[in-house]
Amino acid sequence: MSTPQAQIAAHLQNTKSLAVSPTWLNSFVSSSTALQRNIPLSALTQTALFRILASDFRDSLATGNPSSLLPVDIFDPTVQERRLQGPIPVQVLDIEDIGTSLWSQVEAIERVERGEAIRGREIVRTVNVGEDNEEGAAGANETGGASNGPHRLILQDAAGTRAVGIELVRVNGVALNKLPIGAKMVLRNATVARGMVLLTPEYATVLGGKIEGMDQAWKEGRKARLLARIAGTGEGQT
Structure with missing residues (x-):
């Protein structure tokens, strides 16, 4: 009879395409x-999945199977196209809404800091501004919805x-303040063009999850990073 470790590993591989490290799983x-x-x-399997996503x-x-890893030269811009x-x-x-100006993103963050949110073309005062309100407003654009994108992500393999x-x-699931830092995705048959992975619903699936410390640090430093980029590009200056 197979061990619990073997059964959990098989389930996560078959259902989520996650090849769990034997060392991690034994522990x-x-x-x-x-x-x-x-x-x-x-229950043990579900807990294992939750822990892995976090x-x-x-x-x-595990990193023993090269087909489950990104090519080490994936950034090479001389390779016109390849398939993963x-x-x-x-x-x-990292995640960035490249369809929205840097200054608009800073303004959205500052509205959250003031306890304001966008409703249509109106700025309304929010009550009990907490984490949920912050996430909703920080991801909002001028129309008051979630970030429209397209989005640029930095991805890392095992x-x-x-x-x-x-x-x-x-x-689905990719948007500012909807997709946390440390969230997990699976790429299948994705195309890499000039060193960039092209993301579409057919080839990229969001599994969820979050790395708490990394996500918190990213949120706290986001406004400063945007302002530094604005200073470097001159965006918003007359």
């Missing part, structure tokens, strides 16, 4: 069963290789 099962014996396998893939996934067979699990290190992803067609 997880040992610590979980030590805290509570006779845990149902289904982990750094470089710690939780995959599936390749990746985590999001071996630490990074790539730029460009959203060609809206991908």
Whole structure:
């Protein structure tokens, strides 16, 4: 009879395309069963998935299969086009709405800081501004909806290789303050053109998750990064 580790690994590979590191999985099962014996396998599997989506893939996934990793030379702009067979699990290190001006994004952040939000063309005062309101407003554009995109993402695989992803067609779950830093995606048969991964719903699937510390640091530094870029480009200056 197969071990719980083998059954969990098979389930996550078959349903989520996640090749879990045996070391990580052994540690997880040992610590979980030590805290509570006779845990149902289904519950243990769901907890493992939750922990993996909140982990750094470089710690939780195996790297022995090259087909589950990005090419190490993926940034090479001299390669006109190539196909990533995959599936390749990746985590999001950065997200940018390249369809909205830098200054508009700064203004959206400052409206949140003042406790304001956009409704149509009106600026309205919000009550009890907390994390949920902040996420909704910070991702809003001038029309008051979620960020329209297209979005530019920095992606990282389990071996630490990074790539730029460009959203060609809206991908469900990809939006500012909807897709946290550390969120997990799976790429299947995606095209890489001149060093950039072209993201479409057919080839990119959002699994969810978040790396709490990385996401918090990204949010806290976002306004400063935008202002630095504005200063460098001269955007908004007359």
